[in-house]
Amino acid sequence: MGIEIERKFLVAGDFRTGRSVPFRQGYLSRDPERTVRVRIAGDRAWLTIKSLTNDTTRQEFEYEVPVSDAEEMLALCDGPLIEKYRWFVDYEGMLWEVDEFLGDNAGLIVAEIELTAEDQPFEKPPWLGDEVTGDRRYHNSSLVKMPFKSWPQ
């Protein structure tokens, strides 16, 4: 188990550097109190349970599973799958994970940074846009039922 502390931002410039990995994921539970996610990332796969503690902090349990199991579990998931590229971008000694969504969420790009404390300071990269930490619309589990293309502009 771990406690996950992260802040989430929109992206307002060209962030593309570093490597990217294709992600495909779905949810066995989309209940915010206990989401259960199946994710295939490149050639590995994970089952992840998260609880909603508060806007910045979540309890998280993650277990690697065989990709063949994950493929079959994705078929059991509730709703369409989320597909995206995850970019791993270093900036001033911190790792940013930038998700470039595909399919019904194309056009949405979200950057996350994982912190060790809620008030930990960090340098903002020049491509960073508005903060959306705690905005549930940007949860991947919400994007299943309310994809970005359905949002009022």
Add this chain to the structure above:
Amino acid sequence: MGIEIERKFLVAGDFRTGRSVPFRQGYLSRDPERTVRVRIAGDRAWLTIKSLTNDTTRQEFEYEVPVSDAEEMLALCDGPLIEKYRWFVDYEGMLWEVDEFLGDNAGLIVAEIELTAEDQPFEKPPWLGDEVTGDRRYHNSSLVKMPFKSWPQ
């Protein structure tokens, strides 16, 4: 992944022989299409995903997890926990798993046998009662919200 084929019966006599293990379990998803169960059995723990394929057969994915993780995940579960003793009873070369429920399900005793084919023959032990295969009231995930003590007699 495995396909689980099992038949389930009530118990109408004294079955107590062999060993028993205390089970404590809860559900991160009780959706019959994709149940996600956390179980502590004695000093080990598992996370299990099942899909409902038909009355006798289910897809099942099971992963062992640390007991300390399972304890924390049980606290995230939807609804009260199921507590029972599972007895492992050999009869005519087949293994019966007999669940003797506690708490709000006390009085309920259910025996299950796992088969390799839906039509596989087996000997019925003298203590076996009526068959309840496919009756969703007896699913542990249903007993969370509709425990045995709440059933009309």
